[in-house]
Amino acid sequence: MRKVITLTAALALMLFSACSEISSPVSSTSEDVVVESSSYPAFDDLEVALPAGTEMIAMFEEAALDGNGNGNGNGGGGGRGCGPVSFSQFVMASQGATLNNGRGVRVTIGANVMPFDATISITNPQSCYAIYDFYPHPFQFNSNVEVKWYLSQFILPEGITWDDLQCWYLNDSGQFEEVSWEFSQNGQFLYLWTNHFSRYIITRPAG
DSSP, rough: OHHHHHEEEEEEHHHHHHHHHHHHHHHHHHHOOOOOOOOOHEEEHHHHSSSEEEOOOOGGGGOOOOOTOOOOOOTTTTTTSSEEEEEEEEEOTTTTEEEESSSSSSEEEEOSSSSSSSEEEESSSSSTEEEEEEEEESSEEEEEEEEEEEEEGGGGGTTGGGGGGGEEETTTTTTTTOOOOEEETTSSEEEEEEEOOOOOEEEOOOO
C-alpha cells in the first residue's frame, strides 16, 4: 500500500510540473508585448534643434499668442494657453482604429497594422505649435498608418503659403528628417504616411 501511495504522489508531482511548463510560455508572451516608451526632447531643447532656416507653424488662434508667437494664456480668443495636451486610446491590433485628438491631428490605423494591442497616445507638448509626439516610442507598424493634419488650425504669417510648409520627423539620432506629404484635393488637410512613431512637426521658412 505504501508503494502505491508513493507512486501516486510521484505521478501527481510529475503532472503538476508538466502543467507548469505548459503554462509558463503564456506568461512570457504577455511580458514580451509590454511596451516601454522613451520620451522625446523637451520643447525648450527643440527650439535649438529645429532644421536650419525654419520656424514652427503656430496653431489655434484661441491660444492667446503674444507678439512673439508665444502663448501667454492672457487675452485673445479664449486664453487656453500653450501647455501640453495629450490624448490616448487603447487599440486592438485586429481591428485598428481612428484616433482624433481634437487638436488638429487624426491618425488612422488599419486592421492588423499593429504588431500587438497597445495604447496609442498623441501628445502636443506645446499646443500653440504644429508639433506632435506619438507614443509608444519607438513603435514599428507592419505597414503604413495615415496621419492627417487639419490646415484650418494653422496660422500662416503674411507672405507664407501652404506650399511653403515642410514636414519633419525626429530620427533616432535626434536629428530632423524631412517627410513626404500631400494636400487633400480640397486643400483642407495635409497627409503623411509612416510605419513608425516619432515626433512630427510642421515648419515654415524663417523670417
